[in-house]
Amino acid sequence: MYVAVKGGETAIAHSLDLLADKRRGDRGVAEVSLDQIDQQLGLAVDRVMTEGSCYDRALAALAIKQARGDLVEAIFLLRAYRTTLPRFGDTEPLDTSRMVAERRISSTFKDVPGGQVLGPTYDYTHRLLDFSLAAAAERPEAQTAPADTATSLPRVGDILEREGMLESAPAATADEAQDLTRQPLVFPAARPVRLQNLARGDEGFLLALGYSTQRGYGNNHPFVGEIRFGSVPVSFVPEELGFAIEIAEIDLTECDMVNQFAGSHDVPPQFTRGYGLAFGHAERKAMAMALVDRALRAEELSEAATSPAQDEEFVLAHSDNVEASGFVQHLKLPHYVDFQSELVVVRALRAEVEARNQEAALSRAAE
């Protein structure tokens, strides 16, 4: 049990001052602006928005600056801020086929309608440090080529689905999707709830779990059906209007993972799917999410659930880095009373053992 402490106000105030001083760093170096963080450290902003579960680039940039680049701390700041805001409602479900795609690849089909578009990717870089970036310089604009923006991009999954080779996406029910920010997580969790949990979940945790499924802990033979990244309009029906309007365009990364499935006694052999969706450009996160989503469907698909990634309680209860970081880091707070009581117990135990040993030695000597 944690027993609270009092006092220490002056030291804490000075610690906050020192933190602000360290945040600013060498006063001879220009202070970083939120626009610079947004524009030039955009993938950090994307991660904070995704796991902070709040799309607002300027807020995420502010959180990153305040947290001095500690992204998990920034995610905590964003989560805390969102609790101060009223909820206006739910958007209409996103239609990602309307995406203005900056990147769209499939590693299962070479000739997908709309083509394979690499976009801005680190996949084909050599991972050599580029020392030309160490100095500011004029950077040229990217090349362009004729493009068709009028047509929507068909989903690779929909093409396979029409052949019956791929399971259909689960149909919408009349019920609204449960919202974890309003209702607590209970087990067993429905797939929409699991996806919300994974969408907010820590990228590192999900990456390790996804990796574990590839290494044999719940293997499900994944292929990337499709990854796309780009901007998608968000539709919302304001209560005052009663009809949908588009309130913004947001950047999203979507991953439709395709997995081999031998079939069960209800379902013929076919490919099954796992789904990943992240704010901004976050492919590692979206892929890990899709792998874990598929692994968590073990029971639904009558597969043996023997591995950590298939254990819903283990995965969903430990995926949130705000909760995890809070519980681990609370150990740094003064636990003096706790520890004192444990000291008393251990001292008493030691005294007991010592007394018993002495008694034994005396009785041996007496023999």
Place this chain on the structure above:
Amino acid sequence: MSPSTDPGTDPPTRRQRWLSVLAKAPAPRLEALWDGLGPVPAYTLLRRPEIGLVMVQGRISGSGAPFCAGEMTVTRAAVRLQGGQIGIGYVGGRHPRQAEIVATIDALGHLPEWHEEVEAKIVTPLATEMEARHRLAAAKAAATKVDFFTVAREAGT
């Protein structure tokens, strides 16, 4: 005007189109065009610009059952012109001034004498600029379109 909840299939009404174009415009750009409009009818705020959240719904595998993907910030405002016309503004992000301008333009939309001017000086330029942004993003992406050769097939095996 018939209410519609699916702008993807129904042709959007004028009001829907205006509100969507205005909300998706960069806030500073809308403010500049608005300030360039000259004198506009006086209005009162029915609802001061208010920042809140909406829960963005995704769909499983892009087309299936909805789930809560995460929230986004939104600013809303409502105004009333002296003639009683009411306007509503909802914009993504934290942009109080943009929400107020959008609501005012929405209210002006109830006055036929303002249609042409707002359409020509604000909505059409913003829609054109949005299309240009989309075209540029798509053109930069198109330059990275790739055609991988499968080695086995090229070798005829």
